Amino acid sequence: MEPAVERGLPVERRHRLRHRALEPPGLPGPAGPGPPGGDRRPGRSRNGCRNHRGPWQEQVEHSGRVLQALTFAPTGAIVAAATTSLPESIGGDRNWDYRYTWVRDASFTLQALATASCDKEKGAFFGFLARAAATQLQRGVDLQVMYGIGGERDLSERPLPHLTGWRHSAPVRTGNDAWRQRQLDVYGELLDAAHQCLPHEMPLDLPVRTFLVQAVEAAARRWSEPDQGIWEVRGPSRHFLHSKLMCWVALDRAIDMAPALQAADRVQDWKAIREQIRTTIEGEGWNDQMGAFSQSFGSEELDASALVLALVGFLPGNDPRVRSTVEAIRSQLTDARGLVHRYLKDDMPTQEGTFLLCTFWLAHALAISGDVSGARQVFETALAQANDVGLLAEEVSSATGEALGNHPQALSHIGLVNAARAISMACRRSAPQCAPASDAPGALCGQNGANRKESLPPCANGYDVRSSRTLCVTGKEPRWTPLTTDRTPAAHPPSRSRSLRRTGRAHRQTAPPGSQQRNPRPKLRSSPIPPPPVPTRRRSLSGLVGCVRCWRRARRRVLPGRGSGAARCAVRG
Known part of the structure; x- marks a missing residue:
């Protein structure tokens, strides 16, 4: 399309056209248009995400809506945050632009979207990652760690000196130079995302197969090289434990998907490299003096990213090394409020706050290891940091308790959803004899709720x-x-909630043995609205399309009609 013509199009349409120009054939496309007449603006025509049934259900659904609001609908990209340069330390220079999509967030994001039943956003997000990254692997270059919402790759960082920043925290930045870094963990994130979204037995399309096999081969070839790690350290490259772990994840998921990738001839080589990575992590990543896995090979620094060892299935939650690492992080990286630092020091001159994502990781790891009460306590501590409308920032100040960093932070809400699911599953495993709710x-x-006659403690x-x-x-x-x-549950008074009164649904209750069962679908209560007057002519359903209020009041009291020309509201006449 000519530039002059493109400039006359809406912004979303321009992004869509530019992005489709980069799409290799056969890869998943962005989310299609909604129903006719639907509103595609963020926050409009959204039903929310309602799949999680467990503790903190309302917060999980709310976090799903936050992820929906952070989604750029034309491409499916989910930004890390909606803001730029909100400081991680007041008056300091830890000010970054988070209005982009990170590949490293992929697998945890898809887990959260699956838990919250955001299937449309889940498929669109993986399709965006696949389209944005495919051509880079075809050229044999490192997989880029982040992209713009339209698939842009050059995200060069530049300061805006005419802006003083929030509470004089300068500089204010646009762009993020982390896109130039090498982060080997992105291969594991990408393959884990594909493992969650794509079938494992049915062969995939050739472009998708080629793209994913190239990603696996890159992880197998480069896992032993140093990089900047998950936290994008702006210093010398090191052999970070988390990066090696995610390369192991890439090979592990690819082996499981071998039938879909048509790569049975590569499985033996992948298994050998996977075992080599495991041996290296267990040998060089474990520190006997610390009694925990270290941040990088040969270091004595503790890092909260070691909690991911249990989250991705590298080691079981009851492994003594996992439990020792969890306890070390809980005792050494936790502040007085119970929130977790990602590490104790880095190359930056200013001190940052505690990370809410790492706090949710700790709750997640405790749930996997079987400490459900400890997991709940940590989760509640992190959940209490939400603001008055339920939004979570990236960090929290240990000194003042105020929110730090860009806001709202997608990773914080992703950690909330995944930790809530893990705690719910751990509770059900530890308490199979639970009474159904009324x-x-x-x-x-x-x-304590085994089969007993007395009331439960x-x-x-x-x-x-x-x-x-x-x-x-x-x-x-x-x-x-x-x-x-x-x-058999004891009798319980019917619910008095407004929603049940409005819908007219009667309270459902299990009857004792031998008694007559209630109708599982009770009839609707009689409407308090008087019946409408008898119509004088036949009317069609199309006459009520634009009258939602009357549609609800009419309660389906509409006669079939001859056409829209004679259609009128059954209540208003």
Whole structure:
């Protein structure tokens, strides 16, 4: 398209055209247009993400809506944050531009979108990553760590000296020079994302297969080289533990997807390299003096990214080395509030705050290792840092408790969703004999709740896995359901919620054995609205399309009609 013609198009249309020019054939495309007449603007025509049924359900759904709001619909890109240069240290120079998409966030982002049932955003995000990265691997260059929302690759950083910055925290930057760095962990993030989104047995299209195999081969070839690591250290390259771990993830996921990649002849070589990486990590990454995995090979610095060892399945959660590392991070990297630093020092002159993502990682790792009560305590500590509208920043100041960094931070909400899912799963594993709730799906967490006649004591883990209510931690009375020997829930008064009154749904309750079962789908209650007058002519459904209020009031009391010309509202006439 000619530049003069392109300038006359809307911004979203220009981004879409530029991005499609880079698309190799066969790779997943961006999210298609919505239904006719739908509004594609962020926050419009959104139903939210409602798949998680467990603790903190409302917060998980809210975080799903935050991720939707951070999505650029024409391409499917999800930005790390909506702002630039909000400081990580007040008055310092830790001011970065986060209005871009990082490949390193891919697998955790897709896990969160799957938990929150944001299937459309999940597919669109992986399609964006595949299209943006494919041509680079074809040229044999390192996979870029981040991209613009339209697939842009040159994200050169420059200061804006005419702006003083928030609370005089200069410089204000646009662009981010991290795009020039080498970060080997991106291969593992990309393959883990493909492992979550694509089929494992059915052969993929040739362009997709070629792209993913190239990514695996790059990880197998370069895993032993140093890089800047997950935290984008602006100093000399090192052999970071997390980077080696994610190369192991790339090979592990590719071996599992070998039938889909049509790469059965490469499996033996991939297995040998995967075992070599495992041996190296366990040998050079473990520090006997620290009693934990270190930040990089040969160092004595602790790093919160070592928590990912259990999150990606490299070691089981009950492994003594995992538990020792978790306890070391919990004791040495945690501040007085219980929030976790990503590490203790770096090459920057100013001190940063605690990382909410790392705090959610700690809760996630504790849940995997079986310490559900500890995981809940850490999770509640991080959740308490949300502002009045439920948004999370990147960091929190240890001194003042104020939010630091760009806001809202996608990774913080991603960590919230994944940790909530892990705690819910750990609770269900530790308490299989849970009483079903009387007015909501799910089950009450109660390790003390075996088959007993008396009322159950407070939950050992301190919460109800169905909802976001805080029980034992806040001192509120838990809503326990007494059990009988045949595990029949005792009678419970019907719910009085407004939503149930409005929809007219009766309370559902399991009847004791031998009694007559209630209708599983009770009839709607009679509407308080009087029936509309008898129409004098036949009317069509199309006459109510633009009258939603009357549509709800009419309660389907519309007669079939002859056409839209004679259509009128059944209530208003």
